[in-house]
Amino acid sequence: MSNINNANTARISLSSINRVLASVGIDPFPGPDFDALPDVTAPTEDEISTALAGIKGDPGKSSAVQALATRAWLAGTSTAQALEHGAWVTAWDTARAAVPPLLEDIRDRYAEHAEKLSHAAQGDFKGTRDLDTLDLSTLDTRRAMKAGEVIQDYRAAKALHAAWxxxxxxxxxxxxxxxSEMARxxxxxxxxxxxxTPQTFPTPDPWSVARLGWTxxxxxxxxxxxxxxAEYQADANEADEHAARTARRSSLRGGGIIL
Structure with missing residues (x-):
């Protein structure tokens, strides 16, 4: 059962990753190489009939019949399925080993698009809360071209984050x-x-991050x-505690208490 579970996990994982790689223009990982596996499918009735029609005497002495019998025996065991399960696991292991450089490429490309979005959000499109509200048909040529570029960067950043x-x-x-998955x-x-008040953390969206001027x-x-x-929260808490200690010292000094 573990072989089946491992194969199912491998198949689902490989399919999930390949779908998002295609969305960002990266070639998908190859699936299992079933061509390298031996043919252990059970013989069909036509194959058996053909073999029997071509012999005289004892069928057990026919090499063709013996070959079909061997295939039938192999197909009746769990060996064939085990080999297929192993092929899926091997394909997934190979893909996992190749993932790190792809992730670095995705991160680099995201950073490039995020920087362009930041320039747009702090420049020509400052104050634009939602890029979907931009109607290019109502803009002058220069602004429409820039808006088109911003929208392309936004869509690319969203796709790259989704892939990552x-x-x-x-x-x-x-x-x-x-x-925190898309901003620093x-x-x-x-x-x-x-x-x-209220808190102004961005929604997990590249444009929301860019509008706040975050990297x-x-x-x-x-x-x-x-x-x-966790580190941001710890740093903020430490800064709060430091400010509170400083305020207490100032208050004590103001009251004539020598520290």
């Missing part, structure tokens, strides 16, 4: 999408967003994204 997330969710398990604010930017970047993994969130 799907790959890591396949490798590490998924979790709710969070802005400064500590001050994080605290400003946290302390605002758009994909972390090394989903696990790294969770660690980044």
């Amino acid at each position: 997330r799907t790959i890591w969710a396949t490798l590490q398990g998924g979790s709710a999408t969070h802005w 604010p400064t500590s001050d930017q994080y605290r400003t967003a946290r302390d605002a 758009g970047v994909l972390p090394e993994s989903l696990k790294a994204a969770r660690q980044i969130r």
Whole structure:
């Protein structure tokens, strides 16, 4: 049963990753090489009839019949399925080994598009909350061309993030999408967003990140994204505690208490 489970996991994982690779223009990983496996399919009735029609005497002495009998015996065992299961696992293992450089390429490409989005969000399209509201037919030629480029960058960034997330969710398990998967604010930017009322953290969307002026970047993994969130919160808490200690000292000094 474990071979079947491993093969199913391998098939599902490989299919999931190949779908998102295609969406960002990366060639999919090859599937299992079944051509390299021996043919252990059971003989058909036509094959058996043909073999029997071509012999005289004892069928057991016919090499053709013996070959068919061997195929029937092999097909009746679990060996054939085990070989197919193993081929799926091998294909998945090969794909996993080739994933790291693809992820780096995806991260690099995302950073390029995120930087362009940031320039647009802080420049010509500052104040545009939703790129879907841009109607290119109503814009002058220059602005329409720039809007088209921004929309292309946005779509590319979304597709790259989706590919990155799907790959890591396949490798590490998924979790709710969070802005830390696509942004790296400064500590001050994080605290400003946290302390605002209401809080001004971006939605997990490349344009939302760009509108806040945060640096758009994909972390090394989903696990790294969770660690980044914890580090931001720890740094913010430490800054709060430092500010509180400083305020207490100032208050004590103002009251004439010598520290």
